[in-house]
Every structure is written in C-alpha cells, then in structure tokens.
Amino acid sequence: MASAPALRLDGLTRRFDTVTAVDHLDLEVPAGSVFGFLGPNGAGKTTTIRLALGLLEPTAGRAEVLGRDVATDGDAVRRACGVLLEHTGLYERLSAVDNLEFYARLWRMPDDARRARIRELLEHFGLADRQRELVATWSRGMKQKLALARALLHRPAMVFLDEPTAGLDPVAAASLRSDVLELARREGVTAFITTHNLDEAERTCDAVRVIRAGRLIAQGSPAALRARGGRQIVTVRGARFGGAVGVLRARPEVERVEQSDGRLEIELKSEVPVAPLVRLLVDHGADVEEVHKGAASLEEAFLALLDENGDGAG
Amino acid sequence: MNDAITVAWKEMREILARGGAFRRGRTLTRTLLFPIGIGLLFGFQSGRATDTSGRSFGVFFVGLFAMTTAGALVIDAIAGERERHTLETLLASPASDRALLAGKIGAVVGYAWAIALVQLAAIEIGAVLGGRAIPAWVIVVVGVLSALEATLGAAFGVQFSLRAPTVRAAVRKQGLYSLIVSIVAAGVNGVVAAPASAVVHIVAAAVGVTVLLTADAALLAIARARFRRGRLLLD
Numbered sequence: 179m180a181s182a183p184a185l186r187l188d189g190l191t192r193r194f195d196t197v198t199a200v201d202h203l204d205l206e207v208p209a210g211s212v213f214g215f216l217g218p219n220g221a222g223k224t225t226t227i228r229l230a231l232g233l234l235e236p237t238a239g240r241a242e243v244l245g246r247d248v249a250t251d252g253d254a255v256r257r258a259c260g261v262l263l264e265h266t267g268l269y270e271r272l273s274a275v276d277n278l279e280f281y282a283r284l285w286r287m288p289d290d291a292r293r294a295r296i297r298e299l300l301e302h303f304g305l306a307d308r309q310r311e312l313v314a315t316w317s318r319g320m321k322q323k324l325a326l327a328r329a330l331l332h333r334p335a336m337v338f339l340d341e342p343t344a345g346l347d348p349v350a351a352a353s354l355r356s357d358v359l360e361l362a363r364r365e366g367v368t369a370f371i372t373t374h375n376l377d378e379a380e381r382t383c384d385a386v387r388v389i390r391a392g393r394l395i396a397q398g399s400p401a402a403l404r405a406r407g408g409r410q411i412v413t414v415r416g417a418r419f420g421g422a423v424g425v426l427r428a429r430p431e432v433e434r435v436e437q438s439d440g441r442l443e444i445e446l447k448s449e450v451p452v453a454p455l456v457r458l459l460v461d462h463g464a465d466v467e468e469v470h471k472g473a474a475s476l477e478e479a480f481l482a483l484l485d486e487n488g489d490g491a492g
Numbered sequence: 493m494n495d496a497i498t499v500a501w502k503e504m505r506e507i508l509a510r511g512g513a514f515r516r517g518r519t520l521t522r523t524l525l526f527p528i529g530i531g532l533l534f535g536f537q538s539g540r541a542t543d544t545s546g547r548s549f550g551v552f553f554v555g556l557f558a559m560t561t562a563g564a565l566v567i568d569a570i571a572g573e574r575e576r577h578t579l580e581t582l583l584a585s586p587a588s589d590r591a592l593l594a595g596k597i598g599a600v601v602g603y604a605w606a607i608a609l610v611q612l613a614a615i616e617i618g619a620v621l622g623g624r625a626i627p628a629w630v631i632v633v634v635g636v637l638s639a640l641e642a643t644l645g646a647a648f649g650v651q652f653s654l655r656a657p658t659v660r661a662a663v664r665k666q667g668l669y670s671l672i673v674s675i676v677a678a679g680v681n682g683v684v685a686a687p688a689s690a691v692v693h694i695v696a697a698a699v700g701v702t703v704l705l706t707a708d709a710a711l712l713a714i715a716r717a718r719f720r721r722g723r724l725l726l727d
Contacts, residue, residue: 228725231584235722252721257586267581269502271509276502283498284585312509328581 184368189239201392214383260329270314285332422462499595531614539622555678559645570653608638640704647711
C-alpha cells in the first residue's frame with residue numbers, strides 16, 4: 179500500500195502586490211524521501227516553504243503536511259516539522275545550549291529527554307566544547323550546524339532545509355549531506371531541501387523538482403532530469419579529424435561539433451549509439467585514440483530547462 | 493501557558509544580555525543606575541521640602557521609565573527579532589500566536605515593572621533620608637499604576653513593531669506619539685501623589701487605574717488580533 183505523501187500542495191498560490199511568487203503549484207513529496215527543490219533566485223522556493231509551514235497565508239490553494247491541513251492545523255504541522263530556513267535563526271546573544279534549550283521547551287520535550295538530546299546533538303556536530311559560548315562568537319559553519327541540530331532536536335517527521343549548505347566549507351557540507359541522508363534512511367524522516375547546488379541535489383536527493391517564476395517546470399529523479407536536459411557529449415581524442423568534421427555536422431543527430439588540439443567534442447541532440455559515429459570518423463581518415471561518452475551534468479540540464487522556459491539562471 | 497513562559501524566559505535572557513555581551517551583572521547595574529539615582533534625588537528633595545512637588549516628580553518618572561522601557565523592549569522583541577532574522581524560525585515553532593505575544597509582552601512588562609519598583613523604593617529611601625517618608629498608600633498605588641503603565645507602553649510598542657522591518661523603523665513610526673502618551677499616562681502618578689484631600693486622592697487613583705486598565709485592555713486586544721504569524725513576515 180502506498181503511503182500518503184508527506185507534503186501535498188494543491189494549486190498553491192501566493193501573490194505579493196503585482197508579483198506572483200508561487201503560481202498554482204501542485205506538488206507531492208513522498209514520505210521518507212529526500213526531496214530537492216531547485217530554482218534560480220526569486221523562483222519561489224522559500225515562499226513555498228513559508229506557505230507549507232503556515233508562515234504566510236496563501237492567496238489560493240492549500241497545503242497539507244503529514245496529512246494535516248496547514249490552514250486549519252498549523253500548530254500541529256509545525257510541531258511535527260523541523261526547519262532550517264534561509265537564515266540560521268539563532269539567538270546570538272544566547273549560548274548554544276540556551277538556543278537549543280529554548281526550542282526544546284517550545285517542543286515540550288520532557289526534561290531528561292531534552293538534556294540528553296541536546297548533549298547528543300552537540301556532540302554529534304562537534305559543538306560540545308563551545309556549547310556555553312555566545313553564538314555570536316561562532317563561525318558561519320558552526321552556526322549552520324547548530325541550526326541543523328535545532329531542526330532535528332525534537333525528532334521531526336519532516337524537515338525543511340532552505341539552502342542548508344550555503345556558506346559551509348566542502349567538508350562541513352559533505353558532513354551535513356551525510357547527516358540528512360542518514361536521518362532519512364535510519365529514521366524515515368522526509369527532507370525537503372531547496373538548493374542552488376546542483377551537485378548537492380544530485381548526491382542527496384531521491385527526486386527533484388525545478389521551479390521558475392513560481393511554476394514547476396520539471397520533475398523526476400536527478401538522472402531523469404539530466405536526460406531531459408537532453409544533451410549528450412561525446413569527446414574524441416586523436417588526430418586527423420579534418421575530413422570527418424563536415425560529415426559529422428551534416429548528421430541529423432548531431433547538434434554541434436567543435437575541434438581543438440587533437441580533441442573533438444560532439445554534442446548530440448538525444449541519446450543515440452555512438453559506435454556509428456566513431457566508425458564514420460575512422461572511415462574518413464581520423465586516428466581515434468580515445469572516446470568518452472558523457473551525459474550532460476545536472477547543472478547543464480538545469481540551465482537548459484531554464485532556457486527552454488524563458489530565461490537563464492540569472 | 494507553558495509556551496508563553498518559555499518565550500518569556502528566552503526574552504528575559506535576551507534582555508539581560510543586551511549590549512552585545514552576556515554580562516548580566518554589568519548590564520543590570522547600568523540599567524538600574526539612572527532610575528535609582530533619579531529616585532534617590534527626588535525622594536530626598538521630597539523629604540526635605542515642605543511641599544510634595546519632589547514626590548510628584550519622582551513618581552511621574554517612575555511611570556515614564558516604566559512605559560518607555562517596556563515600549564523599547566517590546567520593539568526589540570518583535571521588530572528586532574525580524575531585523576536579526578530570528579523571527580521566522582520562531583514563527584516556525586509550534587507555539588501559538590497568543591503564547592508568543594503573551595511571552596514577549598509578559599517579559600518586557602515584568603522587567604520594566606521590576607525597574608519601576610526599584611525606582612519607587614529608591615524614592616522612598618531618599619524621602620526617609622530627607623526626613624519625611626512618603627505615605628505607604630502612595631507607594632502602593634503608584635506601584636499598581638506603574639504595572640499598568642508598563643503594560644500600556646508594551647501594548648503601544650507592539651502596534652508599531654508588527655510591520656516594521658527594523659527597530660529603527662518601528663521607533664520612527666512610533667514618533668512622538670509614544671512620548672506624549674507616556675507623559676500623559678505617567679502624569680496620573682504625579683496627580684495621585686500631589687497634595688490634596690483624601691477624597692481627591694482616591695478619585696484620582698480610581699480614575700487613573702480605570703483609564704489605564706481600559707487602555708491596556710483595548711490595546712492588548714488589538715495587538716492580539718494583529719499578531720498573526722501568517723502576516724508577520726514582510727513581503
């Protein structure tokens with residue numbers, strides 16, 4: 179039996195004066211998945227999270243989180259969710275322990291469980307040594323880890339992470355990604371992650387959606403999205419390509435051919451076998467030493483999608 | 493109720509940590525120095541003088557400080573949270589709108605009122621040192637009035653904080669209104685403490701309490717209606 183989605187948005191819309199930040203958004207996030215929500219700046223990612231948590235009132239449509247309607251049962255939705263929003267939201271005049279203590283009390287964790295969980299998380303994130311220091315004195319990376327600890331404090335069924343690795347060094351970012359994945363696998367937590375980092379989405383997410391100007395423009399697994407980006411690049415190393423380049427360019431499946439310093443880059447319009455092209459090169463006198471076939475990166479697919487839908491990623 | 497107490501606990505810790513460093517002792521001493529100094533001065537003057545103008549001035553300042561302190565702190569607790577980017581995360585917690593507002597107002601009123609009581613005690617000490625104590629009933633009535641004045645200052649400040657992106661913007665919006673309201677409300681203390689017959693004192697105290705209670709109730713009701721998490725994040 180398929181489980182109910184952790185997040186369901188039906189025609190969700192939010193207008194700010196003349197700007198429509200989220201435009202009739204329909205979305206379902208499977209329970210227990212790590213879900214990536216991609217889009218350029220101003221696409222509506224953060225507004226979507228705010229609407230899902232009841233921090234903004236929708237102009238139209240509805241949001242349902244863990245089976246509860248956000249409009250009528252917002253407090254229960256927020257009780258079941260953890261958040262790491264665009265800003266860490268930490269009280270910099272307070273210590274790390276006080277920050278966690280405050281939110282643990284708001285989530286009404288019993289005294290013993292609260293203290294044990296705070297200790298566990300501070301140790302897990304390597305923050306225990308400085309737990310009594312003011313958060314204002316901490317580095318950006320430490321604050322981000324503390325904010326993630328706060329999001330996980332009450333063992334939520336779903337976490338919303340808005341650009342969670344922004345500003346983190348590669349080691350800290352990898353550690354955070356691994357924490358999220360572990361959480362999803364071990365505890366069945368659903369993670370809704372917005373990110374600009376497409377490499378991160380590819381490494382972390384089971385499924386992704388791309389949003390632009392408040393509308394979904396693509397969905398699927400990272401691999402499917404890459405395929406939808408449509409480009410396939412064949413790189414050939416060797417010599418004497420001259421006679422073959424013109425013939426290649428005339429082939430219907432070839433989008434573009436570029437030659438430079440013993441290297442030929444062939445961009446194909448779609449997924450096609452490469453062997454006939456290699457044979458054609460050889461038949462026209464090329465000395466082929468190495469052939470590498472690669473799909474477009476998720477980033478290339480993402481940019482292609484944005485181009486298809488009206489503009490670049492700027 | 494639990495959530496409101498938790499929010500008040502956090503607010504109080506933030507208030508005590510104001511000034512950029514968590515040096516509660518120093519912050520508190522600095523905060524208390526001025527009201528205690530003013531209280532001792534006016535109290536001593538009142539004790540030495542043949543009339544009671546010093547005592548009226550003293551208790552007037554008790555009300556004025558209570559209102560302005562509560563107003564400034566509540567602006568920091570709402571517009572300041574927004575400015576420091578902590579409000580959104582707080583709103584994403586399960587605490588109800590009512591608990592959030594009650595916790596914030598409760599903490600700032602409690603803090604402002606505590607300072608008012610310290611100032612009032614300083615006035616009485618000054619008066620005793622000056623040779624003539626202030627009647628206990630004046631101290632009690634002004635103590636009650638200052639709680640209502642602190643609540644008025646907080647409820648007034650909330651109105652200007654709900655849509656202000658920064659503390660400075662909220663203070664600018666508030667403009668002179670706050671000062672005028674504070675002077676008028678604190679003036680009630682001065683009238684209550686001024687020389688007059690017992691009947692006039694009783695009537696002034698009753699009218700003052702009634703007016704302040706009504707104003708507090710009205711402004712708190714408006715604050716409660718306007719403090720809705722779906723409308724607190726600015727576009």
